[in-house]
Amino acid sequence: MASGFGGLSMMEANRRLVEYANKVMEAISAQNGYAMRDLLAVSSRSSVCNTVAVALDVAKDATRIMKQMDKHGQIVDMLVQHMRCMQSFYHKHYVDAYNVLEKSANAFLQEFRNWETAWAMDALFTVVYELRTIAEMADKEMAMNGRIPDKLKGAGSFLMKVFGTLAGKGPKRVGALYVTCQLFKVYFKLGTVHLCRSVIRSIETARVFDFEEFPTRDKVTYNYYTGRLEVFNDNFVAADQKLMYALVHCASTKVENVRMILKYLVPVKLSLGILPKESLLHKYNLQEYLDVVQALRRGDVRLLRHALEAYEDEFLRSGVYLVLEKLELQVYQRLMKKIYIIQKQKDPSKAHQVKMEVVVKALKWLEIDMDIDEVECIMAILIHKNLMKGYFSHKSKVVVLSKQEPFPKLSGRPVNS
Amino acid sequence: MAIQTPPKDAPAADDPKLYIFEDGDEFEEFENEEWDDEGEGKDALQQWEDDWDDDGVNDDFSEQCCERSSQNDLIASSMLAFFFNGRIEFIE
Numbered sequence: 001m002a003s004g005f006g007g008l009s010m011m012e013a014n015r016r017l018v019e020y021a022n023k024v025m026e027a028i029s030a031q032n033g034y035a036m037r038d039l040l041a042v043s044s045r046s047s048v049c050n051t052v053a054v055a056l057d058v059a060k061d062a063t064r065i066m067k068q069m070d071k072h073g074q075i076v077d078m079l080v081q082h083m084r085c086m087q088s089f090y091h092k093h094y095v096d097a098y099n100v101l102e103k104s105a106n107a108f109l110q111e112f113r114n115w116e117t118a119w120a121m122d123a124l125f126t127v128v129y130e131l132r133t134i135a136e137m138a139d140k141e142m143a144m145n146g147r148i149p150d151k152l153k154g155a156g157s158f159l160m161k162v163f164g165t166l167a168g169k170g171p172k173r174v175g176a177l178y179v180t181c182q183l184f185k186v187y188f189k190l191g192t193v194h195l196c197r198s199v200i201r202s203i204e205t206a207r208v209f210d211f212e213e214f215p216t217r218d219k220v221t222y223n224y225y226t227g228r229l230e231v232f233n234d235n236f237v238a239a240d241q242k243l244m245y246a247l248v249h250c251a252s253t254k255v256e257n258v259r260m261i262l263k264y265l266v267p268v269k270l271s272l273g274i275l276p277k278e279s280l281l282h283k284y285n286l287q288e289y290l291d292v293v294q295a296l297r298r299g300d301v302r303l304l305r306h307a308l309e310a311y312e313d314e315f316l317r318s319g320v321y322l323v324l325e326k327l328e329l330q331v332y333q334r335l336m337k338k339i340y341i342i343q344k345q346k347d348p349s350k351a352h353q354v355k356m357e358v359v360v361k362a363l364k365w366l367e368i369d370m371d372i373d374e375v376e377c378i379m380a381i382l383i384h385k386n387l388m389k390g391y392f393s394h395k396s397k398v399v400v401l402s403k404q405e406p407f408p409k410l411s412g413r414p415v416n417s
Numbered sequence: 418m419a420i421q422t423p424p425k426d427a428p429a430a431d432d433p434k435l436y437i438f439e440d441g442d443e444f445e446e447f448e449n450e451e452w453d454d455e456g457e458g459k460d461a462l463q464q465w466e467d468d469w470d471d472d473g474v475n476d477d478f479s480e481q482c483c484e485r486s487s488q489n490d491l492i493a494s495s496m497l498a499f500f501f502n503g504r505i506e507f508i509e
Binding site: 129181188216218221224225244249250251252254256257269273275277409411 | 439440441442443444445446447449450451452454458460461462464465466467469470472
């Protein structure tokens with residue numbers, strides 16, 4: 001008997017491919033979603049994948065033997081492509097793997113549409129996940145070869161098609177949020193976050209969807225990404241709601257995910273005048289915020305600026321730099337409040353009048369050089385933003401504070417814009 | 418017909434990162450669809466302070482302030498006390 005390489009004969013190779021195809025057919029007949037899911041996985045490099053890949057290396061092409069099976073039309077087409085995907089992936093040819101995977105996914109989606117129940121949802125999720133994952137690897141391969149990557153973008157388009165399939169009445173709609181989250185991951189990776197809008201609108205306005213029906217896993221992920229979008233758009237109250245939802249419902253074992261939620265939630269909370277406990281920052285390795293929080297507590301403008309400089313790269317990368325920079329105003333508020341408190345303790349009758357030169361002096365101790373006009377500017381902004389109640393006299397260079405609640409607390413409200 | 422060399426898609430990528438975006442904060446996939454989130458919920462809600470600046474102005478700066486004579490000096494040393502956490506450094 002002729003031997004292929006690796007000791008595998010042509011006959012044995014064909015047998016293994018047919019065996020794989022039969023397992024898939026059985027899973028479909030039995031409507032066994034979990035079995036189907038496991039048979040379609042690629043990037044996990046399971047033993048199933050390796051077996052198929054090696055067998056296909058020997059058999060060269062599976063079309064002929066697959067056609068002999070022809071029980072389920074589209075599924076045969078799907079399997080021919082899917083096995084090629086496993087083979088290419090095995091040999092680390094990711095662009096090839098992605099291209100055939102998309103063909104496989106197309107065929108699978110058409111069959112999936114015909115199945116009335118949602119039994120194959122997990123299998124669909126696996127296909128979606130593999131599309132995204134392998135597309136990312138394909139893009140890296142393209143870039144290394146001097147080509148402009150476009151596979152992840154293509155995967156995004158395909159995922160929108162999948163979303164469309166699930167966005168209707170019927171049991172399949174409960175899978176729409178998972179696909180949405182996979183789309184978020186694609187768009188965030190590509191930096192095309194504006195594309196999130198249409199799918200968000202579908203989820204939040206379409207009558208077929210009841211948000212509560214979706215699995216916790218997807219609700220948490222959804223709120224994390226939409227929360228981040230609210231942060232980008234400076235909608236701090238909405239960001240707080242969404243990120244808090246994600247935080248409260250996230251599985252505590254997923255420490256990295258909790259940390260990521262907090263990474264965005266902390267600047268949001270600070271913008272709303274709420275401080276995290278220091279223990280929380282230490283527990284989740286968020287040391288970059290320690291000095292920021294301390295600066296707010298102490299009214300220490302220098303410390304805030306120092307923290308922004310020290311962690312500039314990280315803050316810029318995550319997109320929270322501007323949010324943190326704007327906290328300077330609240331730090332000034334705290335500084336003014338402390339001056340007021342000190343004066344109140346010495347002479348309550350005169351406490352509400354603050355000489356601007358005192359503020360200049362305080363800032364000088366903080367190694368911040370500001371003249372009296374610049375200080376006056378800050379006073380004007382604080383009053384304008386309702387962080388300080390009162391008025392100032394330009395002539396006598398004095399701030400006259402309101403006798404009642406001169407420093408309104410934010411307490412969950414954002415600074416007036 | 419002259420054979421034309423097809424143009425390259427892009428200039429040679431010295432650094433693949435130029436064409437690859439990253440999201441450093443991509444959420445990890447969850448293993449399960451559901452879990453019991455009762456416990457973590459309550460804990461997460463208690464990590465935030467709204468009343469952190471309700472000042473009794475406790476710290477020991479008040480005592481140190483009273484050691485100085487004039488009004489301006491009192492303010493001056495109080496400020497220093499605040500910023501250096503109670504340790505007074507006298508700057509003349």
